[in-house]
Amino acid sequence: RSRSLPGTPISHTLKHFPINLRTSMDGKYKEIAEELFTRSLTESEMRTAPYEFPEDSPIEQLEERRQRLERQISQDIKFMNELGGVDRTDDGWMKERVLPMEREYQRVSISGEEKCGVPFTDLVDAAKCVVKALFIREKYIALSIQNFCKTTARELGELGEKPLDLRIYEEIPETPVDADAPVHPPVSETHPYENQDTKNMPADTGYSCKMVDGVMHVYTKKSPMEKSTELDLPYPDLKEYIADMNVMMALIINGPVKSFCYRRLQYLSSKFQMHILLNEMKELAAQKKVPHRDFYNIRKVDTHIHASSCMNQKHLLRFIKRAMKKYPGEIVHMEHGRGQTLMEVFESMNLTAFDLSVDTLDMHADRNTFHRFDKFNAKYNPIGESILREIFIKTDNHIEGKYFGHMIKEVMADLEESKYQNVELRLSIYGRSRDEWDKLAQWAVKHQVYSDNVRWLIQVPRLFDVYRTKKQLANFQEMMENIFMPLFEVTINPRSHPELHLFLQHVVGFDSVDDESKPEHHIFNMDSPLPADWTEEDNPPYSYYLYYTYANMAVLNHLRRRGFHTFVLRPHCGEAGPVHHLVSGFMLSENISHGLLLRKAPVLQYLYYLAQIGIAMSPLSNNSLFLSYHRNPLPEYLSRGLMVSLSTDDPLQFHFTKEPLMEEYSIATQVWKLSSCDMCELARNSVLMSGFSHKAKSYWLGPKYSKEGPESNDIRRTNVPDIRVAYRSETLLEELNLITHAVRTKELDNIDEEDTLSMAPIGAEGR
Amino acid sequence: RSRSLPGTPISHTLKHFPINLRTSMDGKYKEIAEELFTRSLTESEMRTAPYEFPEDSPIEQLEERRQRLERQISQDIKFMNELGGVDRTDDGWMKERVLPMEREYQRVSISGEEKCGVPFTDLVDAAKCVVKALFIREKYIALSIQNFCKTTARELGELGEKPLDLRIYEEIPETPVDADAPVHPPVSETHPYENQDTKNMPADTGYSCKMVDGVMHVYTKKSPMEKSTELDLPYPDLKEYIADMNVMMALIINGPVKSFCYRRLQYLSSKFQMHILLNEMKELAAQKKVPHRDFYNIRKVDTHIHASSCMNQKHLLRFIKRAMKKYPGEIVHMEHGRGQTLMEVFESMNLTAFDLSVDTLDMHADRNTFHRFDKFNAKYNPIGESILREIFIKTDNHIEGKYFGHMIKEVMADLEESKYQNVELRLSIYGRSRDEWDKLAQWAVKHQVYSDNVRWLIQVPRLFDVYRTKKQLANFQEMMENIFMPLFEVTINPRSHPELHLFLQHVVGFDSVDDESKPEHHIFNMDSPLPADWTEEDNPPYSYYLYYTYANMAVLNHLRRRGFHTFVLRPHCGEAGPVHHLVSGFMLSENISHGLLLRKAPVLQYLYYLAQIGIAMSPLSNNSLFLSYHRNPLPEYLSRGLMVSLSTDDPLQFHFTKEPLMEEYSIATQVWKLSSCDMCELARNSVLMSGFSHKAKSYWLGPKYSKEGPESNDIRRTNVPDIRVAYRSETLLEELNLITHAVRTKELDNIDEEDTLSMAPIGAEGR
Numbered sequence A, B: 001r002s003r004s005l006p007g008t009p010i011s012h013t014l015k016h017f018p019i020n021l022r023t024s025m026d027g028k029y030k031e032i033a034e035e036l037f038t039r040s041l042t043e044s045e046m047r048t049a050p051y052e053f054p055e056d057s058p059i060e061q062l063e064e065r066r067q068r069l070e071r072q073i074s075q076d077i078k079f080m081n082e083l084g085g086v087d088r089t090d091d092g093w094m095k096e097r098v099l100p101m102e103r104e105y106q107r108v109s110i111s112g113e114e115k116c117g118v119p120f121t122d123l124v125d126a127a128k129c130v131v132k133a134l135f136i137r138e139k140y141i142a143l144s145i146q147n148f149c150k151t152t153a154r155e156l157g158e159l160g161e162k163p164l165d166l167r168i169y170e171e172i173p174e175t176p177v178d179a180d181a182p183v184h185p186p187v188s189e190t191h192p193y194e195n196q197d198t199k200n201m202p203a204d205t206g207y208s209c210k211m212v213d214g215v216m217h218v219y220t221k222k223s224p225m226e227k228s229t230e231l232d233l234p235y236p237d238l239k240e241y242i243a244d245m246n247v248m249m250a251l252i253i254n255g256p257v258k259s260f261c262y263r264r265l266q267y268l269s270s271k272f273q274m275h276i277l278l279n280e281m282k283e284l285a286a287q288k289k290v291p292h293r294d295f296y297n298i299r300k301v302d303t304h305i306h307a308s309s310c311m312n313q314k315h316l317l318r319f320i321k322r323a324m325k326k327y328p329g330e331i332v333h334m335e336h337g338r339g340q341t342l343m344e345v346f347e348s349m350n351l352t353a354f355d356l357s358v359d360t361l362d363m364h365a366d367r368n369t370f371h372r373f374d375k376f377n378a379k380y381n382p383i384g385e386s387i388l389r390e391i392f393i394k395t396d397n398h399i400e401g402k403y404f405g406h407m408i409k410e411v412m413a414d415l416e417e418s419k420y421q422n423v424e425l426r427l428s429i430y431g432r433s434r435d436e437w438d439k440l441a442q443w444a445v446k447h448q449v450y451s452d453n454v455r456w457l458i459q460v461p462r463l464f465d466v467y468r469t470k471k472q473l474a475n476f477q478e479m480m481e482n483i484f485m486p487l488f489e490v491t492i493n494p495r496s497h498p499e500l501h502l503f504l505q506h507v508v509g510f511d512s513v514d515d516e517s518k519p520e521h522h523i524f525n526m527d528s529p530l531p532a533d534w535t536e537e538d539n540p541p542y543s544y545y546l547y548y549t550y551a552n553m554a555v556l557n558h559l560r561r562r563g564f565h566t567f568v569l570r571p572h573c574g575e576a577g578p579v580h581h582l583v584s585g586f587m588l589s590e591n592i593s594h595g596l597l598l599r600k601a602p603v604l605q606y607l608y609y610l611a612q613i614g615i616a617m618s619p620l621s622n623n624s625l626f627l628s629y630h631r632n633p634l635p636e637y638l639s640r641g642l643m644v645s646l647s648t649d650d651p652l653q654f655h656f657t658k659e660p661l662m663e664e665y666s667i668a669t670q671v672w673k674l675s676s677c678d679m680c681e682l683a684r685n686s687v688l689m690s691g692f693s694h695k696a697k698s699y700w701l702g703p704k705y706s707k708e709g710p711e712s713n714d715i716r717r718t719n720v721p722d723i724r725v726a727y728r729s730e731t732l733l734e735e736l737n738l739i740t741h742a743v744r745t746k747e748l749d750n751i752d753e754e755d756t757l758s759m760a761p762i763g764a765e766g767r
Helices: A010-015 A029-051 A059-082 A120-143 A150-157 A238-252 A255-289 A313-326 A342-347 A373-378 A386-392 A402-418 A436-446 A464-469 A476-492 A498-504 A542-560 A580-588 A596-600 A602-610 A619-625 A634-640 A660-672 A676-688 A694-701 A722-748 B010-015 B029-051 B059-082 B120-143 B150-157 B238-252 B255-289 B313-326 B342-347 B373-378 B386-392 B402-418 B436-446 B464-469 B476-492 B498-504 B542-560 B580-588 B596-600 B602-610 B619-625 B634-640 B660-672 B676-688 B694-701 B722-748
Strands: A208-212 A215-219 A300-306 A331-335 A338-341 A421-428 A454-461 A507-513 A591-594 A614-617 A644-646 B208-212 B215-219 B300-306 B331-335 B338-341 B421-428 B454-461 B507-513 B591-594 B614-617 B644-646
Touching: A029 B238, A029 B580, A120 A150, A120 A238, A120 A255, A120 A580, A120 A602, A120 A722, A150 A722, A208 A476, A215 A476, A215 A542, A238 A255, A238 A542, A238 A580, A238 A602, A238 B029, A255 A602, A255 A634, A255 A676, A255 A722, A300 A614, A300 A660, A300 A676, A313 A342, A313 A386, A313 A402, A331 A342, A331 A386, A338 A342, A342 A386, A386 A402, A402 A421, A402 A436, A421 A507, A436 A476, A436 A498, A464 A476, A476 A498, A476 A542, A507 A542, A542 A580, A580 A596, A580 A602, A580 B029, A596 A602, A602 A634, A602 A722, A614 A634, A614 A676, A619 A660, A619 B660, A634 A644, A634 A660, A634 A676, A644 A660, A644 A676, A660 A676, A660 B619, A660 B660, A676 A694, B120 B150, B120 B238, B120 B255, B120 B580, B120 B602, B120 B722, B150 B722, B208 B476, B215 B476, B215 B542, B238 B255, B238 B542, B238 B580, B238 B602, B255 B602, B255 B634, B255 B676, B255 B722, B300 B614, B300 B660, B300 B676, B313 B342, B313 B386, B313 B402, B331 B342, B331 B386, B338 B342, B342 B386, B386 B402, B402 B421, B402 B436, B421 B507, B436 B476, B436 B498, B464 B476, B476 B498, B476 B542, B507 B542, B542 B580, B580 B596, B580 B602, B596 B602, B602 B634, B602 B722, B614 B634, B614 B676, B619 B660, B634 B644, B634 B660, B634 B676, B644 B660, B644 B676, B660 B676, B676 B694
Parallel strands: A300 A421, A421 A454, A454 A507, A591 A614, A614 A644, B300 B421, B421 B454, B454 B507, B591 B614, B614 B644
Antiparallel strands: A208 A215, A331 A338, B208 B215, B331 B338
16 A cells, blocks of 8 residues: 655556656566576575574674683683782783693694705705805894894804804893883983983094095004004905805896795795694684783884884874964074075965965875885975975974974874884985084984984985085095994094984984985996096996995994994885895895885795895885785785884875874785784784894893794783794794705715706896 | 904905805806896886986976966965955854866767767667666655755656655755855754753654554554544555566666666776876865865764774773773672672683783684674674673663763764764664663663764664564564654654653664675565564565665654654665665665675666765775775775765774774775875765764855755865866766666657567576
8 A cells, every 4th residue: 555645646656657668578577586586595595505503503602602611721721820819010910821732733744855846956056055145144244243043043054164253143141131021111211312421421442444445444543544553343345245246146046046946935825824724713812812912012113114204194284383383483494595484484385374284285195106206205395395394304404403303202202102112213314414413413412302112223315426416425435434434433432423422322223215216327346436436427326335335334333342232234125126136135234124026036035034134014105106005015925934024114105094003004904814913923023123122122022032933932022922933933944954954965975066057048037 | 355353264254155055157147147237227227217307307396396386376366366365264264265267177078979889779778777767766765755866856857747746855945054154063052962851842743653564554543543544654565665676676687788887887987087087186286275174174974883893992992991990899780680790790701901902802803704794793792702792882781881881972072072073873773672762762861972973873683583583573563663663652752752752863864784695585575474474483585674664764754744854774785695685775775885796786886876875885894704805896986976985884893093984094095096086075975975964064065065066065175176076966967868868769759669678688697
């Protein structure tokens, strides 16, 4: 029965349409529809049958029982171990508790003769190449006093006499951090920048230094510089570096070696997949059993983030607006000799505080920056105005970086409030003039820009060509001198640059930055001009920059063993451009940022795995610049066991929320369906590869974090199940054994092996 | 020159390896390496050549000039229009400003006879089917006093006499909101729940009501129920609904119609792509010209979010811990007759406040919930304990939903602080007993759970089978009575349920929820038992639920025209399961949630486009349950101009940050590379399809928001360029004209068209 609205004869309109719409289907509708319905019935039956559960035991009850049981078991163990009663420290920390079950898991093992699926001779040839490459890296890392993977070092060591002075592999001295220490280290009571009294600084050594062929040399006397007085600070010389690089280049394109490494990487992937299928539930259970700890309250370090864009857009915008209200009359800029107030600057741009928006700011990477690093760089200018960049996000400007300092301190405050998030901010040293370091240090000290949650990395943009064209530099050696001379001076005599001495205590190392996809017009070989002779306007190639940075850092580190901490090299590497950047990175740096191109270089990827080189990846950054999100290799690297972490790179340009690092983790987890265990492993990796102190890491990860295998893990701090850590270390060990074993056997039956190693046609390289 | 570490003869180890690693490559390294370097040179040249810029005009300067120019132009216009001086209201709002240029853009137009690329007869047949379908929807929407797309209604109207009483299309009465009103509506001074004096409530009408064949009927007398006294409240009867549904089913699988719609959708995609290529920069420029406004400070409504999971995990965890500290002794639960304190509940689970973590909470969807809606539902139980769900996230429990009320109010406070974010929270009415509404309303009123940023939707879980099995219901009609009787009573006499009367003022409509992929064991046709006779334990099919909910709502809405606002139907629809759910949705509901399966039903997708039916999509939710993120059709729908918005569905289960809605937008933007304009369009859509008041929308989107075309848009509020709005409305109009034109021409030359419309083989349906 249908009824009509008061007014219109609705019964009519309901029956017919106002216009003839008859079709041949009229009258057949019922049949067609019913047939469809029936089909959809059967389909849905089929589709969802496997997920059906009997009415009488709905899954909720099953889940409830399961979880109760799990909890009961863990409780029993807890009481077993504690003989009743839970003893707590003030911050509610629980006393040591052994959870034996949680080390046991389903292991995958391969039996049979040719375990690795390639002919034995191929295996041996490949193994030799891999070992050779690892020895090369070990040499360079050892000589520069950076950290080399302990497990790998031990395995290599067994192949012959220890290749190098082992003091640098020594156990890191045990600190009094005990197993049940709280997860929060004691906060530094005095502000490190407050005590500026130079008298308390270490004394002058009376040394002097001079750069020769692009590398610093140190002499015991102030002058004259007789050879005799030169200090013995080792570094691998140019000839040796070139030779080793050539070896590496040849190895990574050798056909058999490539296919061997490719196979091993595939094997590692499927082994991990199997591990997950067999142990995922165990890992999850282990995480649930840990009281209080979850992904939100474990330490994370953002190991790759630039200070100039570490705040998000909304933050920068708010800050600029506040500044315009607070300091309208402040002279912030010199325009041909005459001072300009903040107000005047904005008036000259026809802008008011109210007008400003994130859109006008226009600092967010968008579709148009993809594969356009140049356009992208322009986005560093608020409202496209380089002057605003100068005023607000530079340390060296008319207001001595006051605004920038304040903004960074606001970011620091947020980090400290979040407790568990830490960052290693990149600050720039350009090498244009000798006083850059002092100005930077004065900025930090003057504005007290310091936080326990923050450490600094120094990024050196590869802009020699620009400065040279502008006649700001005469040759490349001048750039190196500008960068390193102050560091040697302050190491020789801290009182010569007191602020720098204080500032350096929070600097962990060096980064080398620029668009890697820029074409390089030179090959680095013995014919290349030495730094002092590099006077042309072209930029030296990537490996040239890296070698001289490395060499000077190595010498500096040996000098700093007088009692100062040493630096590490952590360049942008393999984000784009030629693959040989990753070779330089492999040889010279403790860890790298990006490493996207490893996905196209199986030999290098396998080597980065065996050496456990840290790779700080930023998929959101890549997504805006070089590689769409779903094609990013991070999940593949992670599954294979490479030492990867998640970092934000440029929150200002790539992130939307107030928690950029969480946003980065969230997207990765959502898009790649990572498990909570994967997320926690990534977070743990980020702490391991960071430059924070041994002491801090001992609190954050556990006192034994620097050991090998599951004993290095404290799930109560990391929320990473021992199972996962055990799987990683066992897998790495097996892989290393496969290699070293092959090399050794070959050694024994001492066959002449000329020409066993076939050359790959050049064309085979790349994919 | 290499030098040795004091101690070891380093010169040796640097030259040779500790073990024989000679290969046939020895001596050839240099050649191989150099060749590689050379090749990488040429490659990089090629790769990056197009992006090279002459040193003397780096892109930064170009960008700077461009932006300055743009800004200068907009400034000139501004001053032109304002004759100097910017007049501001207190909140810094700018007086009306015409920006003529910004309506002009590059248009794509098609010329030639057969504009749409299909044979004319096919076009006519298809057009008739499409028009017929649209008439069907128009009828049901009109009869239930829901909103039908104005443009589409007008175009259809021109095909014949207006099909229905048009009062419901009347211009929404103009409110005094003027063009320069602030973006923030005046805040409601008095708390709506404070004035509970029943005397101020509308009087009793003295009507009575009774459910007949599953639909409520209203009578002017309290009793006896003579037919004569029945009120004339129209609704489409069962026979008619079944018939129309059959028509729809036949249409959507008709071969020619399918390929026609498919082609049109393809056309819409590529047309949009062209629009973007031609106008992207213009759109961006327009956004930049708007002072102050950006994506962060435009209104967004989360149009699909469940109250029971609207807080994120960290929030729920913190709340539970706080509750355990604050109310340990409170009786929160009855365990066989005896009261249990909160403390006792947790003791019985061997848990302390300290132990709790997000992992133990275990409420986050993970890989194991994909395609496992059942497992997913179990995750609603904190720690897998249904009792905690009862205590903390239910409105009807021993503590009368106190904790849940407080938690929701905390969420509300955050929303109010964010200013621009609003939500429509789903609360459940189950239909198990008659007093559910009163209890729910009492909960809201007692705990004063209200916010200007929040409106309620009532979700009815399709659980008749469960209640029936437990003997809680005798037949389906009982369920309908439990759901609708109180609503009719309170509408007839508000004083009969005073709290409900107050609560309902913030309820916008009804949702129907459950796992759509569950198999349906019945076909809804004339042979289906009537609600009173539906006594079996099987669940009625989706369309059965939807029809009876719709019918009762329609009658109720007519009754409520006595001066109360009316309700709309906004069901979960097309998330999974059979495609005919989307047919019911198309016929009966104002807008839907999910609509994923439209991607497999071109005819329906095209119809949803032409009728501009709102689709609230939640890609993160889908990603955890039914469809991987990168395969989600949202970007395709958006490009074609479907009325889509972004919503979170279940922050508790799917999101990680404190800003779930921003997280949702962020991920969508990153993964699909949306432009700022796309984001703002999505946000505007979310407001348009939301149930917030006309007044609120006038403030948020602009006083003319309900008009058609660009005049409906106020970029100063929405940050959506007029260009985009113009493109959408022009495109929709062209599409509608194509259809109606075809139908009309055919009408005129009046040919007998039996059998022109060929039947598609059933097999052709689906893809």
